[in-house]
Amino acid sequence: MKTMELVFLLIFFPVTLSVKHSLKYFTTMSSGVKNFPDYVAVGLVDEVQWGYCDSISNTVEGKQDWSQKMFEDDPQHMELYTERCLSSQHKYKAHIDILKQQLNQTEGVHIFQRMHGCEWDDETGEVNGFVQFGYDGEDFIAFDLKTLTWIAPKPQAVITKHKWDRDTAHNEIRNYFITQECPEFVKRYLDLGKSSLLRTELPSVFLLQKTPSSPVSCHATGFHPYRAMMFWRKDGEELHEDVEHGEILLNHDGSFQMSVDLNLSSVTPEDWRRYECVFHLSGAKNDIVTKLDKKVIRTNWVSPSEFPAGPVIGGVVGLLLLLAVCITGVFIWRRRDNGFRPANSSDSSSSDPSSVKDAALD
Known part of the structure; x- marks a missing residue:
């Protein structure tokens, strides 16, 4: 009844x-x-x-x-x-x-x-x-x-x-x-x-992996609005362990992107078929479900035996130097749900809260 x-x-x-x-x-x-x-x-x-x-x-x-x-x-x-x-x-x-x-x-x-x-x-x-x-x-x-x-x-x-x-x-x-x-x-x-603000656009969803031992990243890009969620599930049940959620980021065209990583280090190849990535967009009728399949994973990883080591070492060093420059230049912190992100102070003076005086703003 x-x-x-x-x-x-x-x-x-x-x-x-x-x-x-x-x-x-x-x-x-x-x-x-x-x-x-x-x-x-x-x-x-x-x-x-x-x-x-x-x-x-x-x-x-x-x-x-x-x-x-x-x-x-x-x-x-x-x-x-x-x-x-x-x-x-x-x-x-x-x-x-x-x-x-x-x-x-x-x-x-x-x-x-x-x-x-x-x-x-x-x-x-x-x-x-x-x-x-x-x-x-x-x-x-x-x-x-x-x-x-x-x-x-x-x-x-x-x-x-x-x-x-x-x-x-x-x-x-x-x-x-x-x-x-x-x-x-x-x-x-x-x-x-x-x-533009009230439009609804579904994303393109890809499975990405840096190396065969790296987590598999489910990446969605080009969606709008930003009210979206993405998760991994196994046998139809949402996973919370071995999963890392990324932030929703803005693309240059006003759409958004996001990723969620799955650590497969303890998963046997036979069990891969039990996993799938689910993308849900507010206002959309259907979810986008992507099965975990090695054949569809995109990667730029190449076996070490397939290329000379010299250029690779040089390239890696160059990338590390570029990364260091990028990290040094980042100083505007994004807002979290509960506040600002902690940051390391570069000041030569003490940053210990217990060692400084009260500060009164006008």
């Missing part, structure tokens, strides 16, 4: 799945980085970059056709963001100077970041948001929307917390932007860019 009632409800009262859309702003102030803007700000809607500004150009630039047209049609909107770009870089330069002074840091590369924005549910209208600051890749202070007060995850930020808690007027302004203005911006941008 209960089954028949459930079927009746599904037929006459179909379930509509809500979609959460987001608008996020990432600003970065750096010190000690050569040949790079001191200040960089980007805006993302549904994880797609649509706006950009730095301390060299001092002008907001639309990164999508629809956002560039928006700025052309609405100069006041562009002036609003340009003004914020100019004012923020001066304010954050003061912040990073204060932190360096009070934390006894005189050399090295240092990064001060702010992340803020909102998430809007198009079915329920529910709005969530965040305002968070980080220093040298670690959480420094965050805004609590429920209490309109600040959270200091590190002892050095306690003085700043008390100072900012007392500024109730400014906290009310932050809350109003996140809960009122930000959702309206989300709706406006989604409407202007609906042909």
Whole structure:
């Protein structure tokens, strides 16, 4: 009887799945980085970059056709963001100077970041948001929307917390932007860019492997929107062990890519047929299922007996040097679900939290 009632409800009262859309702003102030803007700000809607500004150009630039047209049609909107770009870089330069002074840091590369924005549910209208600051890749202070007060995850930020808690007027302004203005911006941008932002595209899925002993990577690229998940399963059951999930990354054309690796070191060749990779895209009717099959795995690995060792050693050394340069140049940390990524400080002074003083930002 209960089954028949459930079927009746599904037929006459179909379930509509809500979609959460987001608008996020990432600003970065750096010190000690050569040949790079001191200040960089980007805006993302549904994880797609649509706006950009730095301390060299001092002008907001639309990164999508629809956002560039928006700025052309609405100069006041562009002036609003340009003004914020100019004012923020001066304010954050003061912040990073204060932190360096009070934390006894005189050399090295240092990064001060702010992340803020909102998430809007198009079915329920529910709005969530965040305002968070980080220093040298670690959480420094965050805004609590429920209490309109600040959270200091590190002892050095306690003085700043008390100072900012007392500024109730400014906290009310932050809350109003996140809960009122930000959702309206989300709706406006989604409407202007609906042909690209609200499109649904399935990815191409490949199985990749560096060497015969390496994990097999299930790689999906070219999908949109970013609301997707991918996993390995065995005999129809999702696997959690020997599996490593990668982040969803943005492609140059506004689509996304992601990977999930499977360690097969303890799996016999006879059992490979029991494994498959599943890609699920929000809004798509069917999943993409890829069977684990050696014949379809793509690799650039070649047996050592098939080529001379000299050029290979030279190539490997060259790649390692290139990798070292790339790692050295990376200093803008991506946001995790719970904050900034930890980073090693290059400053010559002590980075031990217990050995530094409290830092109070103005």
